[in-house]
Amino acid sequence: MDHEKELLDRARRGDTGAFDEIITLHRQRVYALAFQILRNSDDAMDVAQETFLKAWRSLAKFDGRHPLGTWLHRIATNASIDIVRRRQNRPQCAIDDAELAVDAASRTTPSAPELPGVGMDRRDLRIRLDEALAALSPEHRTVIILREVEELSYEEIATRMNTSTGTVMSRLYYARRYLQTLLKGTHDEF
């Protein structure tokens, strides 16, 4: 962390070599976050590039109260959400709550094909999880990533997505129920 602070100080003085090191330290997680939300490598690369350029231009605004990574993730999340919004303005095949095969009134785990009886290992689970994330709408996916991976509070998610906490919780409910279908029939296999 001290090394990062030193890099930050040097970058603030205009040292692009130090900023290059900062990019190297954080590029993987920034790209992964954008990719998880956008499910598109080119868009995620654009977000990563935009994130670091914005960070460079705003280094003076970074007060250091939070880790640099957190600040970069916030920029990356906002840039990803902007792309999601722009996509909404284009004709597309979005999946909304009603299409998630989750009955809002249901108190049972939504139905899903049972997994083969031999069991599902972590690798299988990751593949199915990946497919399920891809099937979610960008809004549902964003909420689940920000909650489960970035561990943000409902209020923080609502602020970033410029929506209400109620909408966030509703989207999260549908997304979680949908992902739970993955676990159906796998209880004793881990």
Place this chain on the structure above:
Amino acid sequence: MTNFESRFNRWLDGSLNEDERLAFEATLDEETLRTAKMWPTLQSTLRQSASEIPLPHPDFLNSQILREIRREGTPPPRAGLARLAWAGAFCVLAAALLTAIFLPRDTRDSSTTVVSASPANPSVSASAFQAAGGKSSVIWLDGVDHIPANERVQ
């Protein structure tokens, strides 16, 4: 958002108290309860897969960003610069205030006039005052090493 959705989220987050949890679980079927126990596995898998998404052409990303930074040719605004500007503005304001409060008032007779004086030597500053009617003048010189004998006031 329905009450059920809210409770379901809070239940999965583990933020219901014991009474709320038991009451809520009583409304759920066995499959949902068993599935929920596996939720931490799904969470950890989700986090792990996030950390393992490969970044294609990582060095290309660095080079693109640095190229853009050089193209823009603008160094990042320095952190201290804004603070320095504010501090400077504050100092100017404080100096103006102190000057207004503490600078000795001009106690000269109101009939005294200030006459402009422009010394030929730039290292010398001069102030000249003249009393009404031209009966007397005061010339104040700063930075003069000596006064030539022929100019000396007797």
